[in-house]
Every structure is written in structure tokens, then in C-alpha cells.
Amino acid sequence: MAARLLERETTVARAVSYRGRGLHTGRPSRVTIRPAPAGTGIVFARCDLPRRHMIPARIDFVGTSRRATGLSCDGVGVLTVEHILAAVLWVGVDNALIEVEGEEVPLGDGSSRTFVELVEEAGIVELERERRALRVRTPVWVTRDEACAIALPVEDDVLRVSFTFVAAKPGMRSEHVHFNEVTPEVFKRDIAPARTVGFQWEVAALREKGLALGVGQDEAVIVGENGYVGHSRFPDEAARHKALDLLGDIALLGRVSGHFIGIGSGHALNHELARALSRAAERAM
Template sequence: MPLRQRTLRRSVSLSGEGLFTGQPVQLVMHPANAGHGIVFQRLDCPSAAPLRATLHSVKATPRCTILGHDQIQVQTVEHLLSALRAFHIDNALITLTGPEVPIADGSALSFIEMIKKTGIEELTEEKLSKILRAPVFFSQEDTHIIALPAQEFRISYTLHYPHSPLIRSQFYTIAVDEESYEKEIAPCRTFCLYEEIAPLLEKGLIKGGGLESAVIISEDRVLNPEGLRFPDEMVRHKILDLIGDLSLMENPLLAHIIAIRSGHATNVAFARLLQNQINREPS
């Protein structure tokens, strides 16, 4: 299915702090030529080579997705990549003054606002969306992900938190396009159980988080004064994350992805399995 590649019309910036590092950072998204891909450049490490947003670049997945090579890493890329994929942005140079993408409010809204503020430029060169021809299955302990052939990009996700009276089990399904993503997925924030916070702080894993950048849940209530944006905001955010992790594949994909209790590590493992399957299929 040939489509035209896309980039941004102009450069656009966002300043904030990283969720895990707590470090202030300025992020700027710049237009890029066809075939450039999504590439990160650390301005605070001027001698380091650029970092391409691909599965090969995934360095670790400790509650977020980290891209890296021998010289640098960029942490918590999934919300930004999710927004770029939903709006079909194929080419951009993303410069940062620190090691982590700003968390903003914990959702993808800030990145959608950046894209809409600068506008989208359609390039003359074509890209190719892949259509899955055969089912792909992935299981790891209590996590299961299936990709089924489809004529659209749809995600169905089941979230299961039996130890949380507020969350319990949630299910959401959505055919992902720009309009549905902006309205139903982009506003959904990352979340954390209150009892998880102390151990994460002790390990130094969260230095920039708070009620302004995440939904925090204690037993059967939400600690954020404004409450939830959707009753099922948590499962929708899991879909946001999954879109970002799947964007690391070589081409946009038309398929129905059905996920049960997946996180960043299993998302990436599944994306690699799926990429291998697609590479074996005839063009």
C-alpha cells in the first residue's frame, strides 16, 4: 500500500524534565528528508553519533523504553514515538539537551500539540505500509500478544491488576488513526500504584514524577485532584505505549494487535518476532 512519506513543516520545541532522571531537558523536533527516519541527537554529547529509533537500538526496558548505543542513550521515548506514528510522521531529527524525553503530563498530548502547531509536510517519496499475511503469536508467562491480518491498524488490550480494587480488569479496542488517537488515546497518562512509589524512589528509578505527570492510584481511589480523564484511562495508556514500541518496526503495519498484560519488554520482544515474520513474507 504505497503512501507518501511525511515530516514536519518547521522545527518545534518542548521543555520539561524527565520522569526517571528528573533532569531538565529541551527537546526540538526538526523536519527531515525522505528516508531519514526518526533520529535522536544528544546535544549535550556533541561527539556522539545520532541514534535511530529502531528495534536494533533498544537498549533496555525498565518501566520505559530506552534507546542507546555505546556512546549515548535516550530514555522514555515511547510517548513521543507513539504520537509520531499515530500522525504518520516518518522523518524527523529530534535533538535533546539531556538523556530523557520530557514527561510533560504523562500522556502524548504535548507531542500532538507540537505536531499540530508546526504542521505536517507530505514528501514526494513513497513509503510502504506492510499488511500482515499470517497470524503471529507471542506468550511469556501471563503475557500474550497476537497479531492478526487486517485491513486497518487496530489494537485490543486487556489490562489485569487484580490487586488494585480500582483497576481490576479493563479492556479497550480501537482502530488507530489520527482522529481516534488524538481523542481517545493521546490524553491518557502513565499510571502508578501508590505502593509502588517508595520502592521506585529507593532504587532511584523515579526522580521527576508526581501528580502533575502521572496518575497515582491508592487502593480504590485516584490521588490526583482532577481525577481520571477516562474511567478506563489506564488500559488506554497501555495502548499508547504499545503503539510507541511497535513504531520501532521498519514499516507501518496493518494488523489487529491483541495484547494481554503486555509491557515495554514484551512489546519489544513481540515487535522483533513480528518484524522477523514480515521479513520472511513475500513482498
């Protein structure tokens, strides 16, 4: 039986750091996850600028949805937060200060695994405050072109995730994954190791545009017209990574329970769903 989430809020037991290159900028940066008091949530801090800037990891602070999630506050941003954010929250940490020395969070191994290991190295401690979660109370969905992101209520307060990675071209195979209960164990084993998705026919064009500069062959699952190119960690790694991105994006609501379903959705639609849920929660208050 997998361990249930703790009933009280948590933070990391000590500060831990990791240094690497950003996915899109390819520039070196360093992250440090530090303990934070109950009620803080997860907050990023840009520490490479003359003045320290705090950027809350909340849906209201999303600055860009283009191929990654970027947060921005008072004109200062931090890019590609979704993989570290998913790791911190869904491994079980409610409160943390994530310092970033650079404009982008390092890519790590292209998945959330690097950051899961970092949180495990730090350890998790309980705080004196009862843990609260945002419950999906009524179905909410958003659509764009053929894609769709849905949140449904669940009867048992769990976090459930399904994702369909829709074939990009005719003749290619679609992938579907379903996680009936995203416990920390399920997240660590089945979702966190899935790497960033790249399309073989897009890689050169992205680099020309100055994107994906930090990704090598090992940090991405490359989808070609006849299946994966190179090695994969799961037979459905692309769908698992998209489920990971969805979990990273809904982490901008804090802890949530409900059934989240993505059908061909990406960051922009995930953010729209999170905004719709945030508005629905405000109305219910």
C-alpha cells in the same frame, strides 16, 4: 468520516522544541523535532554531548525495556522515547529528526498530548515518496508469565489496537479498551491524553530506587486498591495508557497495519513482539 492517512510520506513543516524533566531521572532536558527527508524514518540525536550521536528509532536499537523504552547506539542512549515516538508517527509524521539535549526525553504531561500539540504546532508536509507500511501477514504472539502480546492480520490495512489492563491484586478491576481503527483523530482524542500509570503502593519504592523522579500527581494516573487515587482523564485511563505504550513500541517498526493486542503486557513483551514481527517480515522478503 475520519481522514485517512495520507498516501505519501510526510515530515514536520518546521522545527519545534519543548523543555521539561525526564520521567525517571527527573533531570531537565529539551527535545526539538526537525524535518527530515523521505526514507529517513524517525531518528533521535543526542545533542548535549561533545559529539552528536544519531540513534535510529528502530527495534534493533532498543537498549532497555525497564519501565520505559530506551534506545542505544554505539554506547550512547536516550531514555523514555515511547510517548514522543507514538505522537510523531501516529499523528501522521513518517520522517523526523528528534534532537534531545539530555539523556531522557521530557515527560511532558505524562501522556503523549504534549508531543501531539508540538507536532500540530510544527505542521505536517507531504514528501515525494509513496508511504509504505509493514503488514502483519500471519499471527505472531509472545507470552511471558500471565502476559501476552499478539499481532494478527487485518483484511483492510488498518491499525487496530486492543489492550487489557489486568488487575494487579485480587478484588481490583481489570480494564479493557479497543480501538477499531487508530486514525490520527482517534489517536489524538482517545489514546494520546492517557497518562503514565503508577501504582499507589509502588510510588515510594520506585523513588527510593531512583526511578519515577520526574512524575508528580498531575502526570500520572495513580491506581490504588480501591480504584484511581486523584483525578483521571478517562474511566479506563490505565488501559488507554498501556495501549499508548504498545503503539509507541510498535512504532519502532515504522508504519504498520494489523491488529495488535496486549493482555497485561509491558515494554519488554511489546519489544519481543516487535522483534518477532521484524524477523517474520525479513523471512517473507
